[in-house]
Amino acid sequence: MAKAIMLQGTGSDVGKSVLVAGLCRLARNRGMNVRPFKPQNMSNNAAVAAIPGEAGAGEIGRAQWLQALACGVEPTVHMNPVLLKPQSDTGSQIIVQGKVFGTARAADYQVLKPKLMDAVMDSWGRLKAEADLVVVEGAGSPAEINLRPRDIANMGFATKVDVPVVLVGDIHRGGVIASIAGTHLILPEEDRRMICGYIINKFRGDVSLFSDGIAAIQRFTGWQSFGVLPWLSAASRLPAEDSVAIERMKGMGTGKLIVAVPILGRISNFDDLDPLSAEDDVEVVFVPPGERLPEAARLVILPGSKSTIADLAAFRANGWNADLLAHRARGGAIIGICGGYQMLGRRVFDPQGIEGNVREAEGLGLLDVETVMEPEKTVRDVAAHSSVFDVPLRGYEIHLGRTTGPDTARPALTINGAPDGAVSTDGMVFGCYLHGLFEAAEFRRKYLGTMGIDAGKADHRAVVEAALDDIATEMERHLDCDALLATAR
Structure with missing residues (x-):
């Protein structure tokens, strides 16, 4: 033992x-x-x-x-x-x-x-x-x-x-x-x-x-x-455990490519953005409630949410829906991941009250899809493939809900060989259920390349592994690790 x-x-x-x-x-x-x-x-x-x-x-x-x-x-x-x-x-x-x-x-x-x-x-x-x-x-x-x-x-x-x-x-x-x-x-x-x-x-x-x-x-x-x-500066290269850390990650909005991410009340799996934050020419700006989505942003990402309908209501209460429509009118790109994907559709239905008492909500209407919440949760690691850039992806799914509609005829990618997500007719808005979308260096390189950003040089998993090694080295250097481990029983 x-x-x-x-x-x-x-x-x-x-x-x-x-x-x-x-x-x-x-x-x-x-x-x-x-x-x-x-x-x-x-x-x-x-x-x-x-x-x-x-x-x-x-x-x-x-x-x-x-x-x-x-x-x-x-x-x-x-x-x-x-x-x-x-x-x-x-x-x-x-x-x-x-x-x-x-x-x-x-x-x-x-x-x-x-x-x-x-x-x-x-x-x-x-x-x-x-x-x-x-x-x-x-x-x-x-x-x-x-x-x-x-x-x-x-x-x-x-x-x-x-x-x-x-x-x-x-x-x-x-x-x-x-x-x-x-x-x-x-x-x-x-x-x-x-x-x-x-x-x-x-x-x-x-x-x-x-x-x-x-x-x-x-x-x-x-x-x-x-x-x-x-x-430990290397800790900044590791995924944060919870949303407490977001306040330290808001950014100044001065990067070559600004990516705006609204801080949803029930934001989840926001470490999806870590590979973007690690790119030299990309600045991810987490936008807290009460602040506007920055007009300088060329990309807005709606991250995962534990409560899609509640976060939709809060999104509107913050006026972010108007900001997002203005961003879209300026030709800005938009990505929704998991709950963020559901929010981009026309409507979200929760007939069994899985998320709460509100059974139906109007979506942001930027993708022609609808989502119905269902009790069975999808939890799995997956192999995926980008339909647009023809590159392999790996990641995972954790979500409730089934999304359908005309825009799914243009899937953002395939997951385990099946189509997933949706893309707008002009290709500027897309959503999917894949967490870990940006971890693949080749996908980052090709997607950010469409915005004139030279990226995707580093394998993100290797970056995380190196950070773990650096932290272990610092602990060996500054702590009495022999005594620390000797206390175990």
Whole structure:
């Protein structure tokens, strides 16, 4: 049975996901057979993963997919047995071991959580049986003691399986001494004893200037410091876990080619845009609610959405529908991916109320198609082919709904040999269900070439692999990794 170690954070977005990925790659580089594990995740950035023993596939958080890549293994649903996909401010779809379990409001989910621990423990046992080391990622913070009685993601899990915890603090946001010392102060003794030390993350400047900070944390907590990590620039080349990161990615709108992406309320799988962002002459500008789509943009991309009808309403409320029509009138290009594709059509129907109480909505009318939401979810990795540029593509599908209409007679591509998507009569608007559309270098080269951009030189997967190696190298350089790994049990 594998040893294990768990990284928990003093708060959300302190860098846990990246550090787990880096530790997984580091352990793999040391010759260990390692697996990632996150008992419970909340994110609309999902990935396709195998369901061991079954022919189909399921969903896990995109971060666990990345961590599996860092381990050099295929992702499975047991790496993230409980995934919550927010559909509204108070409710989420619940994915258990890759499959839709149901939906629940936040208050109801708190009651449901203990029942999901059986699935968590089943997946935990499966992973431990096949690895030397399991690196576990917490969710949010163990300092959320109001959630502790029913917790399955942080100390509730750590104490149940007796896995040692390393606390991660983010010095960039300020107050890191208080956040670590405060966590020590408010945790009950049963939880406090699980913490074997801490890591300071995202430090800029001369680390020697923080020596008094390390001494202060030692006085307050008695916990061991495993080291101080500098700001990891390579992390920007990795897919972000959730939409919290979008605020840091908005851009200034000064690139040679500006690509505008409206930030939908339930935006999903926006790492589809990462390969574009990595191109030197392309600037992806994420546009927050309340701001106009930039007139300088030559391409607007509507990304995936967990709640297409709700996001359509919000799109109009922001006035983006008028901006998009003006962009179209100027001859601008438009792409819709998954939920964004559905939004570009004439109407969206939800006869069974899968997304909510609204059963029908008017689309943006830029493609002559209609979508009907259906209960059966498509979840699969796929081989695809661009019909326009005659190049192979690879990616995945995660969606509800069936889209039909006259414009589908001009499919954007084929998926597993079947036509998918739709293209407008002039070719300037297209939509499809393929996530990962821009990952293929040759497709990027040919598509961006139509806009005069010399692109597609780098293989995006190779860029991600190199970033994982760089992060592992920085962790080896700045942390006491021998001591860190020795705490695993």
